[in-house]
Amino acid sequence: MEQHPLLVILGPTASGKTKLAVRLAEALHGELISADSRQVFRGMDIGTGKDLKEYKINGKQIPYHLINIRAAGEKYNVNEFKEDFYQVFEALTVKKILPVLCGGTGMYVHSIFQDHEYTAIPVNEPLREELRLKDIADLRELLKGYPAVLTQHADLSSFKRLIRAIEIAEYLSHHELVSVKRPLIKPFVVGLTSDVSLRRKRILQRMELRLEEGMIGEVETLLESGVDPEVLTFYGLEYKFVVAYLSGTLSYTELKVQLGTAICQFAKRQMTFFRKMEKDGVVIHWFDTDQDSDQLFSQVLGAYIHRKGL
Structure with missing residues (x-):
C-alpha cells in the first residue's frame, strides 16, 4: 500500500x-x-x-x-x-x-x-465519578476483573490513565469497536x-x-x-x-x-x-x-x- x-x-x-x-x-x-x-x-x-x-x-x-x-x-x-x-x-x-x-x-x-482506535470511545462521566472515589490500588484490582483482551492497552502508571483504561474496558465489554x-x-x-x-x-x-x-x-x-x-x-x-x-x-x-x-x-x-x-x-x-x-x-x-x- x-x-x-x-x-x-x-x-x-x-x-x-x-x-x-x-x-x-x-x-x-x-x-x-x-x-x-x-x-x-x-x-x-x-x-x-x-x-x-x-x-x-x-x-x-x-x-x-x-x-x-x-x-x-x-x-x-x-x-x-x-x-x-x-x-x-x-x-x-x-x-x-x-x-x-x-x-x-x-x-x-x-x-x-x-x-489507537480507542480515542473514539466516549467519556463515561457517571463511571468516572464512581472511580474517582477509589485509590490507585483499587483501580488496578478493578481492571484485573476485565478480560485480558480488553485491558492489554492499559497504562497502569497513573490514576487518570487507570480510570481511562477501565472506561475503555467497560465500553468494549458492551460495544464492538469498528475498525477504520x-x-x-x-x-x-x-x-x-x-x-x-x-x-x-x-x-x-x-x-x-x-x-x-x-x-x-x-x-x-x-x-x-x-x-x-x-x-x-x-x-x-x-x-x-x-x-x-x-x-x-x-x-x-x-x-x-x-x-x-x-x-x-x-x-x-x-x-x-x-x-x-x-x-x-x-x-x-x-x-x-x-x-x-x-x-x-x-x-x-x-x-x-x-x-x-x-
Whole structure:
C-alpha cells in the first residue's frame, strides 16, 4: 500500500512554528493543517496566536485547515481532530499537495502516529465519578476483573490513565469497536527547540504584544456573546487568566505575572510530551530556533529534501 508524505512542524509555544511551516509549504507546494486545540474556535484569535497574516508569503496566500471550524464555547477533542485531519489529508494527497501539519498540541500530533482506535470511545462521566472515589490500588484490582483482551492497552502508571483504561474496558465489554482503515503516512517530523532562557524571553514578549493587541477585549467580546466564563476558563492559559482579571480576582499586574509563569510552564510540559513521543517511537529531527530564521529554513528544507531523495 502506498505511503503518503506528511511534513510535521512541532515545538513549544512561541517557537516560530507557523512562520517556518508557511515558508516550507510555499517551497514544497504544500498546505497547512493546524494541530492546535484552541485555534479551531472562531473568535479566539489573539489569545490562541492564530496570526493569520503569517499565512501570506511573497504575495501568496498559503491555504490552511482546521482553523475557525468550531464556535467558541463548543468542545473539541482528539478523536474529532483525528477525523478532521484525515479528511483534509486525503483531499490534499489526491491533489498531490503536501500536507504540512503544524502545532503544539502534542496529543493531537501524536494521535496521527498511533493506531489507537480507542480515542473514539466516549467519556463515561457517571463511571468516572464512581472511580474517582477509589485509590490507585483499587483501580488496578478493578481492571484485573476485565478480560485480558480488553485491558492489554492499559497504562497502569497513573490514576487518570487507570480510570481511562477501565472506561475503555467497560465500553468494549458492551460495544464492538469498528475498525477504520486509514491511509499510510510517511512522516518527516521537525521539532523546534531553543535555550530555555531565550524561550522564556520570547514567551513574555509575545504575551505583552497580545495584551497590546487587545487580548482582554477579545475575551470581553466572547463573554458578551454568551460564551460561558467556565468554558473560557476550561480553554486555559490566556482565557483562564483574563477571565479571572475581568472578574476582579486578579489585578492587571497579577494577570501578567501569573499568565507569564503559566505559559512558560506550559511550554515545558509541551517539550516533555514531545520527548514522550520519541520514547513511543516517533522520530523527531530537532532544530535550534535561536539561529537566523533563513538559516533554520534552509536546514529544515535541506533535511526534508535529502530524506525524500529529491
